[in-house]
Amino acid sequence: MKARIYYFTGTGNSMRAARVIAQSLGEAQLVSMRSDPNKYSAKDCEIVGFVFPVYHWTMPAPAVSFVEKLDINPSAYVFAVAMPSFICGIACERLAEILASKGIRLNYGNIVNSVANYVIVYPPMPSPKLRVPKTEKKLKIIAEDISKKTERDYPRASRFIKRRRERVMTPYLELQKYADNPFTVNEDCISCGLCSKVCPCNNIVLEEGEPTFKHHCANCMACVVSCPKRAIGYEITQGDRKLLDASDSRTPLVKIMGLPKKRKLYKNPYITVNDLTKESEIWPKEVKQEK
Numbered sequence: 001m002k003a004r005i006y007y008f009t010g011t012g013n014s015m016r017a018a019r020v021i022a023q024s025l026g027e028a029q030l031v032s033m034r035s036d037p038n039k040y041s042a043k044d045c046e047i048v049g050f051v052f053p054v055y056h057w058t059m060p061a062p063a064v065s066f067v068e069k070l071d072i073n074p075s076a077y078v079f080a081v082a083m084p085s086f087i088c089g090i091a092c093e094r095l096a097e098i099l100a101s102k103g104i105r106l107n108y109g110n111i112v113n114s115v116a117n118y119v120i121v122y123p124p125m126p127s128p129k130l131r132v133p134k135t136e137k138k139l140k141i142i143a144e145d146i147s148k149k150t151e152r153d154y155p156r157a158s159r160f161i162k163r164r165r166e167r168v169m170t171p172y173l174e175l176q177k178y179a180d181n182p183f184t185v186n187e188d189c190i191s192c193g194l195c196s197k198v199c200p201c202n203n204i205v206l207e208e209g210e211p212t213f214k215h216h217c218a219n220c221m222a223c224v225v226s227c228p229k230r231a232i233g234y235e236i237t238q239g240d241r242k243l244l245d246a247s248d249s250r251t252p253l254v255k256i257m258g259l260p261k262k263r264k265l266y267k268n269p270y271i272t273v274n275d276l277t278k279e280s281e282i283w284p285k286e287v288k289q290e291k
Ligand SMILES: Cc1cc2nc3c(=O)[nH]c(=O)nc-3n(C[C@H](O)[C@H](O)[C@H](O)COP(=O)(O)O)c2cc1C
Pocket: 008, 009, 010, 011, 012, 013, 014, 015, 052, 053, 054, 055, 056, 057, 058, 083, 084, 085, 086, 087, 088, 089, 114, 115, 116, 117, 118, 119, 218, 219, 220, 221, 268
């Protein structure tokens, strides 16, 4: 395959971006970072892309470990598109650093501000109705750049964000291993297994029909927004000591973590729940083209 685009996604923004770029390339294979990097090596690719959300002002941990394990053709044109909502932080720098350690240069880096999807902390924002069209517009410009193999220096965090990151975000990253403790599954669950299929971290196993969370969660929100019965909740209880203690310290966001029943959920409107279950696809051959 000439072009391969690797994406990590929870709620579809990054998958949508990967598809728009693939369409302008003519043909490309899209590969989810939930897959085995050895199965989808980029050793023979001429164009290699990485598309991912931003978590806690950096690249999501599962995307980091995927790229670390991936073989990449050193003479490929390599691009990255980060999909934050407001603050990209060091996400692109982190990727560039991993690539550099493999002797690979990032030829093109860009950011697309997207709908913020962290619905266990806040409602989707800004309004998807307003933000999605803007996102689409910028994606088309980026796709055009990439199809021409444009060179573009990747965005870097300001000194202010770098200084604040240490204090504000590092504690959240330390809490990641407890991040799925508060998930609840209510009696509306029909044991359909969709939550397990969309999880990009293989973190959900159905045990006797009951979704069980295995403590390597990225908090990507895929399971929450894909459940057909809205059976998945998020509730920090007395048992979640680490999270409760953190809410009194330097991580004030933990205080407001929770999923009220009436909160709006968000999934990218161009991506279906079935799309989120995919490991790879050839675009545009296998997928019906959109107007
Ligand atoms: C755990 C988590 C942490 C996030 N942290 C940030 C962040 O630091 N900066 C930001 O701009 N957006 C942040 N977001 C928002 C996502 O980066 C954004 O909604 C992204 O487009 C989602 O992509 P996806 O639909 O491909 O999963 C965060 C979302 C989640 C779920």
